[in-house]
Structures are given as structure tokens and as C-alpha cells.
Amino acid sequence: MARSAREPALVFHNGTAVLPEKLLPDAVVICEGGRIKRVGHLRTLPRDATLVDAKGGYITPGFVDIHVHGGDGADFMDGTADAVRTACRAHARHGTTTIFPTTTTGSPEQLCAMLQACLEVQRSRNPADGARIAGVHFYGPYFAPDKVGCHSQAGRRDPDAREYRRHFATGIIRIATCAAELPGAEKFYREARKRGCLITCGHSNATWLEMARAFRAGMRHVDHFWCAMSSVASLRQRYGTPMQASMEQFVLAHEAMSTEVIADGCHLSPELLDFAYRQLGPHRLCLVTDANRALDMPPGRYRFGCVADGEWIESDGRVGFVPGGGALASSVVGLDAMVRNMKAMTSASLPEVIRMASLTPAERARIAGEVGSLVPGKRADVLVLNQRLRLKQVFLGGVESSSATD
Numbered sequence: 001m002a003r004s005a006r007e008p009a010l011v012f013h014n015g016t017a018v019l020p021e022k023l024l025p026d027a028v029v030i031c032e033g034g035r036i037k038r039v040g041h042l043r044t045l046p047r048d049a050t051l052v053d054a055k056g057g058y059i060t061p062g063f064v065d066i067h068v069h070g071g072d073g074a075d076f077m078d079g080t081a082d083a084v085r086t087a088c089r090a091h092a093r094h095g096t097t098t099i100f101p102t103t104t105t106g107s108p109e110q111l112c113a114m115l116q117a118c119l120e121v122q123r124s125r126n127p128a129d130g131a132r133i134a135g136v137h138f139y140g141p142y143f144a145p146d147k148v149g150c151h152s153q154a155g156r157r158d159p160d161a162r163e164y165r166r167h168f169a170t171g172i173i174r175i176a177t178c179a180a181e182l183p184g185a186e187k188f189y190r191e192a193r194k195r196g197c198l199i200t201c202g203h204s205n206a207t208w209l210e211m212a213r214a215f216r217a218g219m220r221h222v223d224h225f226w227c228a229m230s231s232v233a234s235l236r237q238r239y240g241t242p243m244q245a246s247m248e249q250f251v252l253a254h255e256a257m258s259t260e261v262i263a264d265g266c267h268l269s270p271e272l273l274d275f276a277y278r279q280l281g282p283h284r285l286c287l288v289t290d291a292n293r294a295l296d297m298p299p300g301r302y303r304f305g306c307v308a309d310g311e312w313i314e315s316d317g318r319v320g321f322v323p324g325g326g327a328l329a330s331s332v333v334g335l336d337a338m339v340r341n342m343k344a345m346t347s348a349s350l351p352e353v354i355r356m357a358s359l360t361p362a363e364r365a366r367i368a369g370e371v372g373s374l375v376p377g378k379r380a381d382v383l384v385l386n387q388r389l390r391l392k393q394v395f396l397g398g399v400e401s402s403s404a405t406d
């Protein structure tokens with residue numbers, strides 16, 4: 001092939017590369033053909049390359065969000081390709097380059113529409129579509145009746161094999177949630193395990209014993225730690241004394257279990273965020289946005305879940321909450337903000353914080369061979385952050401995204 005026909009290399013320079021184990025100052029990251037080719041030091045920059053000057057800031061891998069409902073006015077449960085694209089673009093502006101659109105509770109038809117819309121956008125792969133869909137997180141509707149949270153109670157049900165087999169058959173589900181105590185939960189977990197999913201327990205009031213059974217069926221993750229999950233106190237209401245160990249103790253006690261935190265500063269206090277980091281470490285803790293459609297939208301009332309009949313929630317611009325009651329209803333900020341909070345509020349180092357927003361979720365969702373760190377061969381999903389960790393530029397497969405929300 002003629003040399004002039006080749007796409008010029010993309011070269012990030014004048015910044016500190018954030019690697020999973022360390023910072024690499026004065027680094028050069030070379031990308032070619034949409035892939036990372038080299039990470040290291042260079043005395044002279046290659047000629048004919050497209051240069052990206054990090055201006056003394058940080059060069060990091062793009063973020064991976066495994067739990068996210070929407071943004072910029074759209075919820076994935078709206079069930080249209082337009083809504084999916086709107087939400088994926090919104091999260092790309094916050095540094096998320098790989099996304100797992102997440103279902104809420106809803107009717108079987110609403111879930112089918114959501115899965116089909118995500119498949120359509122995933123197939124018509126276009127860098128202008130924003131964060132790339134690596135799979136769907138099948139989250140609602142199999143929640144415990146007493147832990148539905150801000151999701152629609154009418155859309156909740158126990159696992160139904162006829163229903164979920166149809167959803168799994170689409171092939172797009174890569175993460176699968178079910179409350180461990182529900183009848184049929186283990187069967188659901190086994191089906192998800194056959195499909196190679198990350199299996200998670202969420203919106204659940206499960207005991208240690210129920211978690212142990214779920215673990216044997218393949219469950220390895222718990223959704224949004226401390227939110228809509230069992231505690232010693234909640235189980236005392238269910239079983240009296242002797243008091244029982246809960247999901248919290250089960251996760252902390254099992255090396256093979258991971259979990260995630262919503263680090264928006266509204267859901268969890270700094271000491272809880274730091275406790276999660278210190279107890280679990282950066283290999284078992286993921287940062288997720290759990291963002292709803294109010295991300296990048298003015299304060300006001302919004303539907304959580306499908307626009308047709310989702311529950312009403314309110315956003316004050318900092319967090320979502322249930323009108324009147326005060327209970328929280330998912331976040332309204334991006335992973336860039338979560339990364340800044342985690343760095344400011346906990347003792348985690350910058351490489352560890354970035355790992356929790358990229359490589360760790362990629363490993364748990366089994367896509368770490370493709371994305372999650374600045375390693376030759378992986379997709380050129382690269383971010384430029386300034387020294388205060390403000391997002392400056394976003395590259396998806398080596399193509400610059402039109403804008404980054406600072």
C-alpha cells in the first residue's frame with residue numbers, strides 16, 4: 001500500500017500516562033489504525049503524525065461504565081435507537097468510552113425494545129454514536145419486592161425462565177442481575193453463567209446463606225454497595241435474632257466477589273468510599289455512574305426508566321431523589337466527576353482510581369483484552385485530563401469525540 005494512503009499515527013505527548021500500576025511521566029502514547037501501538041518514552045516525535053498535546057496533564061484509558069441508565073434526557077429503557085445514541089453520546093462527553101446500558105424494571109415488551117435498540121446501535125458502529133456498547137446490563141426486573149428503590153414496582157417480578165431465555169437469546173446481555181432470595185434466582189444465575197455473563201445480586205435483602213447459594217450458582221458481584229441491599233439491621237427485621245450476616249459481610253469476606261460504588265458524593269460519605277476502597281482494593285471495586293436521564297439536564301422532574309410510565313424522580317442538579325420522600329434515585333453526574341471525587345475523598349492513588357473506572361470493570365465484564373488500560377493492542381480509547389483531573393479530550397478508537405464536558 002502507498003505510504004500516503006495510510007492513516008497518520010495518533011501521538012499523545014507532553015503528559016503523564018496513567019498505567020494500572022503506576023504513573024509514567026513524560027510519556028508518549030502512539031496509536032495506529034484505531035489501536036494502541038506503543039506506550040513509553042521517545043526522544044523525537046514521529047513525523048507525519050497527528051499530535052495531541054496533553055499540556056502537562058494526564059493521558060488515561062477511556063472509562064468503562066457497567067451500571068448506567070441514561071443521560072441528556074434519554075433513558076435506555078425508552079427503547080429507541082435515538083434514545084440509546086443520545087445517552088451514549090452524553091456519557092462519552094464525560095469520558096466513558098465503553099458502556100453497558102442498564103435495564104430498569106419494566107414490562108417484557110419494554111425490555112425487548114431496549115435490547116433491540118441497543119443491538120441496533122451496537123451493529124451500526126459509528127464513532128459519532130458515543131460510548132461503545134459492549135453489552136447490556138440486564139438489571140431490572142428481578143428485584144426483591146422490599147428493595148425496588150426508585151424503580152417502578154409494577155415492573156418488578158420474580159425470574160421467569162420463558163421470559164429471560166428470550167432476552168438472553170439476543171446475545172447482547174453481558175451482565176445479569178437478580179436478587180438472590182427470589183424463587184428461581186439460581187436457575188437464572190446458571191443460565192447467565194452459561195452465557196458468560198458477570199452475574200450480580202442487587203436490589204436484594206439476601207442473607208449470607210442465600211448469597212452462598214447464589215455464589216455456587218455463579219454470582220460474583222453486588223450492585224451499588226450499601227444501596228438497596230441487605231444489612232445486618234434489615235435482616236433483623238426479617239429474621240429477628242440471632243442477627244444474620246448480610247450481603248455486605250459476604251462481599252467483604254469473599255476474595256472472588258466484587259462490587260461498585262456511586263461516588264457522586266451524595267450517595268456515600270467520603271469515609272464509606274474510603275472504607276470500600278481499603279477493604280476491597282482497586283481490583284474488586286468499580287466506579288459506576290448509575291446515572292439517569294437527568295445527567296446534563298437542568299434540575300426538574302424526570303421519568304426513571306421508560307419515558308412512557310417510569311416512576312417520577314427529581315434532580316436538583318447534584319443527585320436524583322424520590323419527590324417528597326427524600327430517598328435517593330440514582331446519580332446525575334458522569335464518571336469524570338466520580339473519578340475526581342474518589343481521588344479527593346479517599347486514600348486511593350491516581351492509578352488506582354483510574355483502574356476502578358476502567359480496567360477493573362473491564363476485567364469483571366470480561367472485556368479487558370480489548371479495553372480498560374493503555375496497553376499495545378487494545379482499542380485506542382484514550383482521554384486527556386488536565387492536572388486537576390478535568391476532562392479535556394476524548395478519543396474513541398483513535399477518533400476524537402466532538403466535545404468533552406469540562
Ligand SMILES: [Zn+2]
Nearest residue numbers: 149203224228
Ligand atoms: Zn439500583
Ligand SMILES: [Zn+2]
Nearest residue numbers: 067069290330
Ligand atoms: Zn441503577
